[in-house]
Amino acid sequence: MSEKLHTLTKKDYSSGSDVKWCAGCGDFAVLTQVQKVLAEIGRPPEEYAFISGIGCSSRFPYYMGTYGYHTIHGRALAVATGTKTFNPDLSVWVAMGDGDSISIGGNHFIHTIRKNLDIVCIVIDNQIYGLTKGQFSPTSIKGQVTKTSPSGKRSLPMDPVALALGAGVNFVARTIDRRPKQLAEVLHKAYEHKGFSLVHVLQNCIIFNNGAHDDITNKETRDEHSLILVDGEPMIFGKNKDKAIVLEGLNPKVVNRNFVDESQILIHHERAKEPGLALLLASMRAGKFAGSKTVEKFPIPMGVLRNVEEETYDSITTEQVEKSIALKGKGDLQSMLNSGDTWEIN
């Protein structure tokens, strides 16, 4: 790229390989937006490392015109930890599915968040195991009938956003394959955010879990069931913008906007220092959407839930190395070997 100055386009970030997802798969939307966003950012493709695990969405790196590593099931974040820690100059992106991220890879997920590794992590969540042809995933809703739960899934799902917040994530956003504009906006913000940036993308598996997100994608229902978060703005939703979220005790509550004072409506602050508001928003997806009998059904919050910055693991690592060099001088092998108590044999 460097020898020829030209405006980078989406094509520069495509490997040119045939994309082998099913026709109509939501992954296409994510791929397109990522390529588009990278072109807008304008960094040369060689500076990106795309790392994935196993699953449909983990084919992602093969389609990117960047460096790519398709690793093993659940381990993308562990591999990325080595890549980014060793070379912080690379922009490291991880693409993974719901099984990859929070089932088999759950331990790496929470700990890479805890470490605050400076990467973008896209979790493409279709609430089903697609590559193995239709078994339930940890995000499948309770009661969902799949090949391994013919009588209905027996447990409630886990929400990657809530899990990430529990692990201390500093940037987390939720979006959906059918909202390309929001997806692009969120990806830009995730890239700009220094630290672990989680982008949770609800995605439709057209073959094994078609319509899983109908509530929030159908024209008829989507406005009633999704809450679009805008930084600094009150939380209002509904086709006629007639519903609002207020706080009742420690819990959110949906109210008719006309019957409350505007000042009571919760205002979204994605940069709030404390994670309380983000946790509250995350908890809203645990409701009847997920199959719960006890928790109310809330609209699903979409957009950036939290966006704050802390020192990153990779930058602290580099600092410690630099500090050590400043303190002890650049390592000299002979003096390292000769250190400690030595004696001479003549």
Place this chain on the structure above:
Amino acid sequence: MNQVAKDHVVIRFAGDSGDGMQLTGSQFTNSSALTGTDIVTLPDYPSEIRAPAGTIDGVSGFQMQFGSQKVNTPGDYPDALVAMNPAALKANIQDLARDGYVLLDIDAFTERNIDKAGYVENPISRKSLFDKKAYSIPITSQTLEALKDFDIPKKAKERCKNFFTLGILFWIYDLSSDFNIKWLKKKFAKKPIIAEANIKVLKEGMIYAQNSSMFQAQYKIHSAPLEKGTYRNVSGNQATGLGLVTAAERAGLKLFLGSYPITPATEILQEITRHKNFGTKTTQSEDEIGGICSAIGASWAGAFACTTTSGPGLALKSEALGLAVITELPLVIVNVQRGGPSTGLPTKTEQADLLQAMYGRNGEAPMPVIAAKSPADCFHQAIEAGRIALKYMTPVILLTDGYLGNGSEAFKIPKVNDLPDLTVKFRTDKDNYQAYARNPETLAREWVKPGTPGLMNRVGGLEKDFLTGAVSHDPKNHDKMVRIRQEKVDNIANDIQDLEVFGDQEGGEVLVIGWGSTYGSIRNKVQKYREEGKSVSHAHITHINPFPKNTLEVMKKFKKVVIAEMNLGQLDKLIRAKYIIETISLNKIQGKPFTENEIAEVVDELL
């Protein structure tokens, strides 16, 4: 006073795991090494950090041998046993050499402690229970007496008692306390009163030994005819860490270590973390899988990447090992073996992970395997593992074990310029790049760092096209790739040292083959056979996959081939399968290396 010269002496220090026996042992070792004797040490500690005080389970030991010849092992039977309480006596007395002696703290032989150790009556007062020469010394009370003017708590005073013991031993073996005094001053620079107290007690111990009429003679171990040079004492784990840092520097790369703490391998991570000023980066991962995967991610980014573990950890890493094999990235995996299966014997040694290292992966996933033979050799084999990994773009398993990792010996410090040059060249040329094109000689693919313009490529765990590296499901291509990955590893046989024979070069009666940490005990026993004029030889295998090219040729020269290992015959299986020859398997799986007698039990029958 009489001075009696001795060739070598084995001392075992035993006490409660809180008594500081490891420290006392290593202090004695360093003082003796400074006089030029050869040294080998072996700590033997319980897996519980602090088992109930005074019980057999809580006994911690440290054995060392020093000699005026190469000693090779920490010795089979101690000439001297330091027993700081009845449990330490009970747990160790049966190992004492026939003419050995015990030095014990009589103050610790209280009724309660005697009972806790499981003795029915005081072992010292009963000849039938205890027929060895014993020096009963009031170590605790003498220590308290020596410190009566020190304004420190009684507990702190009692803690000085191991330096009283050390003082006695210094006198018996005519060693100077200068080194320890210097060490104490440095160690307690911020608490000078503690340094003073220990120094005082150390000196009192020496005076006590001199003035009491207990000891009839002092023993003198003269310096050993070691190669000229500068030496230091290193444990195998420390040497492995130093070797990995060295390999990275010699390759012109930065070291990355991804690791999860596990006994007995953790010290390697701790050692390497100390050398950040080489640009070394380490990460203590969330689990064993995170350890190897982060190393793979760093290797992909251009690091000299390593992961360190022990058997159970290697089992967890298996899937990722396959990823490193198929993506053909350099990686060193150190397995400090311990007793298995499962959690097994975490603090005891064993060589039972050999087949795991060879085959513990799904699919055909060949990987070079090498083994270090002594604590100091861990340094050289860490470099050798790095050399193979970087030259052949392959993961390499380095096998050491608890005995090597925790044991220590005199290490001749090499001159850096004499060490192998491992310089690596990354591909930067944009023209005609094919991700899986190979060097015709080594069959290694080229290493491209992400960040390099114009060479963007995708690798992964799916089968690769023979040339382009693109995903390929073509059956013939798979067959070809399986074979070439095997061929690449097999070819390394052309690039390693021949198997050497210690003994009858032209062949003879018995050849004892060993690998790894059994080196010292086999070598000592074979040396004795040879001094007796018996045709017994020794060959020690460092490169296990692939074997040295002359392995069969060597074995064929001998009438009998004995393969000695601390497992049920894993190297034996590999040798028999590959060479289809008759062998005799000599096995011991007791968490301890062979004694010379155990080798004799099998070899004597063959002579």
